Amino acid sequence: MSAALGLDTRLTDDHHESLRLWLRLLTCTHLVEAHVRKALAKEFKTTLPRFDLMAQLERAPHGLQMGELSRRMLVTGGNVTGIVDQLERGGLLVRTEDPADRRAYLVKLTKEGRRLFGQMAAEHESWIAKLFSGIPKREQRALAESLTRLRGQLTRETP
Amino acid sequence: MSAALGLDTRLTDDHHESLRLWLRLLTCTHLVEAHVRKALAKEFKTTLPRFDLMAQLERAPHGLQMGELSRRMLVTGGNVTGIVDQLERGGLLVRTEDPADRRAYLVKLTKEGRRLFGQMAAEHESWIAKLFSGIPKREQRALAESLTRLRGQLTRETP
DNA sequence: CTGATATGCTTTATGTCTAAACTATTGACA
DNA sequence: TGTCAATAGTTTAGACATAAAGCATATCAG
Numbered sequence: 001m002s003a004a005l006g007l008d009t010r011l012t013d014d015h016h017e018s019l020r021l022w023l024r025l026l027t028c029t030h031l032v033e034a035h036v037r038k039a040l041a042k043e044f045k046t047t048l049p050r051f052d053l054m055a056q057l058e059r060a061p062h063g064l065q066m067g068e069l070s071r072r073m074l075v076t077g078g079n080v081t082g083i084v085d086q087l088e089r090g091g092l093l094v095r096t097e098d099p100a101d102r103r104a105y106l107v108k109l110t111k112e113g114r115r116l117f118g119q120m121a122a123e124h125e126s127w128i129a130k131l132f133s134g135i136p137k138r139e140q141r142a143l144a145e146s147l148t149r150l151r152g153q154l155t156r157e158t159p
Numbered sequence: 160m161s162a163a164l165g166l167d168t169r170l171t172d173d174h175h176e177s178l179r180l181w182l183r184l185l186t187c188t189h190l191v192e193a194h195v196r197k198a199l200a201k202e203f204k205t206t207l208p209r210f211d212l213m214a215q216l217e218r219a220p221h222g223l224q225m226g227e228l229s230r231r232m233l234v235t236g237g238n239v240t241g242i243v244d245q246l247e248r249g250g251l252l253v254r255t256e257d258p259a260d261r262r263a264y265l266v267k268l269t270k271e272g273r274r275l276f277g278q279m280a281a282e283h284e285s286w287i288a289k290l291f292s293g294i295p296k297r298e299q300r301a302l303a304e305s306l307t308r309l310r311g312q313l314t315r316e317t318p
Numbered sequence: 319c320t321g322a323t324a325t326g327c328t329t330t331a332t333g334t335c336t337a338a339a340c341t342a343t344t345g346a347c348a
Numbered sequence: 349t350g351t352c353a354a355t356a357g358t359t360t361a362g363a364c365a366t367a368a369a370g371c372a373t374a375t376c377a378g
Contacts, residue, residue, distance in 0.1 A: 018291040019284055021299050022191060024306035029188040030233045031313040032181060037366085049334065067356060074189045079335055081358055086333090103343045103356040125178055132177040134312035135305075140180050143305045146298060147183035153293035154190040196336085208364065226326055238365055240328055245363085262326045262373045 032131055039127050044120050049073075051124065053083050054109065054117045057093060063106030065098065092116060191290055198286050203279050208232075210283065212242050213268065213276045216252060222265030224257065251275060 037048050044051075056072050057064060066084065070077045084107055087093045092113035095105040109117065132140060196207050203210075215231050216223060223231075229239045243266055246252045251272035254264040268276065291299060 016284070017296055017299050017303070018288045021291060021303040021306070022287050024303050024310060025184065025188050025191070027233070028306050028309050028313060029184050031310065032184070034233070035313075047333070065356075074186070074193065076336055077357065078359070101344075101356075125175075128181050129177045131313060132180060132309070134315075135309055137176055139305055139308075140176050143302070143309075144176070144180040144183050146294070146302045147180070147187050150187050150291070150294055150302075151183060151190065154187060154194075154290060156293075206363070224326075235366055236327065237329075241364075260374075
């Protein structure tokens, strides 16, 4: 945690401004991730990737193809296969045939999956709110907007 | 009841604002990470965690204990063991005895490790600069400052 | 000095992630 | 229509990550 602090303080040169920003991004993300991962494990015996995948499905009631899940989660296809396998074994989602393409599945939450995700999402939101509670809402909004521009830049840069 | 309801919806909005910020952070970090990971693999046949570990050692010429590496990199000790093993096998660092504590090592870059890291760090910095080049320096600085406050909040929140 | 406890590191079991190779289906096109 | 590249998904091998248990050494209280 004092990790990037040491590195950052050394990078006072203006040429390193981007590098410093990147290290801050990385550190903040890791800190939040660690907190959420532990909370999900403790409270729900589950993991962040599984929660993430369920969150994607929640927003797509008609189901998503594996590849679409992969793109939205920014992970590779093989990875999605494994996570879907586990959630399917747990009865939280199902692979259904895609009537339009016999190579593809449409992955959908089960009723139990929706029920459980509802519980988890509510808790998750309150964890996040608490973690960010020391930052004024105005600043949070400004941060989010800057990051939106950055995201646009990054997706244009790396298609 | 209606008073509580109004408060509730306002809190929920705040929650969503934080959640939005968190998702942006995560997405931007993943995009940059993916880019850097691929570049490190392609140009130097190495990985981000190894690069990261070497970066920590570079700033500590007298060497670092495994546990200190673990704390600075925000990962568990067992993880550091594996990465140090690989870099040691590759001749890029050495475990030396800690004269002050016979349980501990001091891990140090070798001359070859310093040489290689120098090359990688220069390239790495230019990749990052390019990825962030669409964001004005002034905005980058503001972003980094906001993230510094957030980092402070997070390390206080999750000790 | 001695025993209890804490610390530094490694090992193990499990889960996540990538890249690359593989199977099956689709779709374009000559 | 027959061919063949592209696409959807899975599998494989290997690296990274955690938590938890284990071993060796330090440290401290009595």
